[in-house]
């Protein structure tokens with residue numbers, strides 16, 4: 001059933017990283033069965049109590065349920081249903097294809113652009129973000145829901161009679177040949193570096209007995225967009241892990257994935273050429289398991305919190321976890337530290353670009369088994 005009325009959006013967020021600027025509209029979910037109104041203080045106390053009692057905020061079951069619905073419910077008016085931390089059902093309206101007018105910059109007629117809700121994405125709210133949302137939006141129906149629905153907003157081509165959209169960053173995307181050549185040159189330099197030799201020696205000595213069959217890169221950024229230095233560095237590390245693993249396992253077919261919503265169609269081609277499949281959020285979280293090597297540096301999503309709740313990869317390469325909580329888009333928290341207690345830290349090296357990043361290898365060779373609710377206990 002179609003539904004032409006647009007109830008609007010809750011927030012418009014520009015996701016910027018120095019590489020790209022993508023616009024996302026956060027939409028409001030509503031409780032299927034309204035509950036009694038609670039004060040902000042009551043909600044905070046309940047969120048803290050849920051966290052401290054060990055209730056997982058992110059589960060593969062919930063992410064898979066949402067992922068499945070995103071694939072099948074694509075008509076405006078369809079309803080996507082999620083379950084919050086209290087077990088209540090939250091309903092989200094599908095908006096794909098609906099029009100929306102946005103003002104880009106100062107409010108004047110030329111800056112008013114007709115846009116459209118494009119593909120759906122998933123928003124992830126850690127414990128601290130759930131609490132911050134109370135300051136921004138008050139106590140909403142989604143107060144206890146770490147997963148949310150967002151939509152990529154694309155501008156409509158004013159010259160198109162068939163409502164074609166203008167791809168984000170169209171004029172900035174480099175062509176496949178240029179990107180491949182640039183990556184291969186930098187990869188060679190990295191492969192011949194001392195840091196890379198040190199990195200591979202850590203893998204060989206620390207996880208020689210671990211079963212590993214998958215490599216997942218998260219939030220690396222785009223190789224095809226400008227300012228791709230970090231994307232290049234991080235992708236190069238992933239390719240080195242693959243080469244190391246291929247040699248160790250004496251086989252070619254290692255599953256290698258990269259997830260970053262910023263990636264373009266040129267990234268897809270270049271990544272395929274170097275043996276990596278570009279996957280859509282939220283598949284990355286579902287792929288990560290005890291036989292995985294995961295890399296994630298400075299993500300815009302709470303990667304550490306999601307993984308602390310859902311998996312114990314053999315190796316994680318991410319920003320060093322300090323002894324106290326940090327508040328960022330990828331916060332360091334008690335759960336993350338608890339996970340890290342089962343890992344050994346190795347420094348990446350002295351190079352500036354790796355200064356904040358550490359390599360963590362799982363102490364236990366044997367893959368830990370999650371509890372019935374999917375959580376892990378160290």
Ligand SMILES: C[S@@+](CC[C@H](N)C(=O)[O-])C[C@H]1O[C@@H](n2cnc3c(N)ncnc32)[C@H](O)[C@@H]1O
Nearest residue numbers: 017219220221230259260262281297298299300
């Ligand atoms: C601050 S940038 C960091 C990029 C790069 N890793 C670096 O070190 O510069 C944050 C990245 O997180 C990505 N990101 C946002 N949501 C994501 C998601 N759900 N899964 C994977 N990456 C995501 C963004 O697209 C962006 O490339």
